[in-house]
Amino acid sequence: IKDEDNGYNKNLFCIPKHYEEDVERVFIPHGLILDRTERLAREIMQDMGSHHIVALCVLKGGYKFFADLLDHIKALNQSGDKSVPITVDFVRIKSYC
Numbered sequence: 001i002k003d004e005d006n007g008y009n010k011n012l013f014c015i016p017k018h019y020e021e022d023v024e025r026v027f028i029p030h031g032l033i034l035d036r037t038e039r040l041a042r043e044i045m046q047d048m049g050s051h052h053i054v055a056l057c058v059l060k061g062g063y064k065f066f067a068d069l070l071d072h073i074k075a076l077n078q079s080g081d082k083s084v085p086i087t088v089d090f091v092r093i094k095s096y097c
Contacts, residue, residue, distance in 0.1 A: 001027055037065065041072030045084070052085045059092040 007025035015023050044053070053073070057066035070088065077084055 034068065037068050038072045041069055041076060044069075045073060045076045045080070048084060050082055050084055052087065054087045054089070057088070057090045059090050 005027065007027040008029060010020075010023050010026055013026055013029070055066070055070060055073075057063060070086075073086065077086070
């Protein structure tokens with residue numbers, strides 16, 4: 001996103017009432033994030049080939065993205081010619097130490 005990007009008008013989206021006063025614009029719509037997450041999963045599967053995948057999630061903030069990414073990888077894994085083993089683990093780190 002470029003610094004001069006104005007984003008999308010919030011009236012194009014369903015904003016929960018309790019956030020209406022706090023949200024001015026939407027910079028990255030949810031559908032765009034989902035599309036990029038699916039493309040990332042395809043790139044990972046292509047780059048990894050048949051190698052074992054070790055997926056490491058940084059808690060807590062990365063959980064939703066991580067779960068969506070793994071869902072896409074799982075779907076590609078099930079629909080592909082060969083199944084790639086995946087190991088999942090989680091780490092919790094302190095920020096602002």
